[in-house]
Amino acid sequence: MDSMLKEKLLKIQNQVNIMQTKYYDLWYDEILFSWRWWLTLILATIPWIIWIKFRKKESTDRLLYVALFVIGISSWLDFLGLQLGLWFYPVDLVPSIPAYISYDFCILPVTYMGFIQIRPKVSPLLKGITIGVINAFIAEPILIALDMYVESNNWSKGYSFIIYVLIYLVAHKISRRSKFKSI
Numbered sequence: 088m089d090s091m092l093k094e095k096l097l098k099i100q101n102q103v104n105i106m107q108t109k110y111y112d113l114w115y116d117e118i119l120f121s122w123r124w125w126l127t128l129i130l131a132t133i134p135w136i137i138w139i140k141f142r143k144k145e146s147t148d149r150l151l152y153v154a155l156f157v158i159g160i161s162s163w164l165d166f167l168g169l170q171l172g173l174w175f176y177p178v179d180l181v182p183s184i185p186a187y188i189s190y191d192f193c194i195l196p197v198t199y200m201g202f203i204q205i206r207p208k209v210s211p212l213l214k215g216i217t218i219g220v221i222n223a224f225i226a227e228p229i230l231i232a233l234d235m236y237v238e239s240n241n242w243s244k245g246y247s248f249i250i251y252v253l254i255y256l257v258a259h260k261i262s263r264r265s266k267f268k269s270i
């Protein structure tokens with residue numbers, strides 16, 4: 088790597104570090120322990136408590152396999168959207184993780200596992216469309232109204248809807264896998 092490029096990258100990294108420190112200070116002074124922070128904490132814990140209580144216990148491993156997929160893909164897409172400036176979250180549970188932890192790590196995986204577990208004979212497409220409508224057209228507008236989620240003008244609820252449906256369809260397919268080779 089040439090030294091000029093290295094120097095430019097170092098300068099940018101220093102600016103990022105300065106901005107991150109300013110954000111930590113703001114988070115500590117304004118966000119931590121605010122009512123929105125407490126709501127985010129509740130949304131991060133209650134879904135898992137509900138899942139632990141009501142899950143189909145003999146399907147725990149299979150459902151957690153689905154949850155891991157949902158967490159991975161939703162977090163990656165969330166990070167991508169944040170980097171592209173398509174949305175942001177004014178409230179973070181933890182300031183060093185930019186995605187909305189409550190949604191990506193808790194609400195979405197538990198909701199998808201619940202939809203897979205309940206009424207397993209119902210069409211996956213119908214369930215996917217239902218989950219897409221709930222998340223894109225009900226949950227996201229509620230988060231916007233609560234000032235916990237901000238979309239740019241370049242994003243559409245229709246995009247969110249399609250993503251939620253596709254994630255559900257893949258999650259459903261994963262939940263039906265039964266062939267694993269022995270280690």
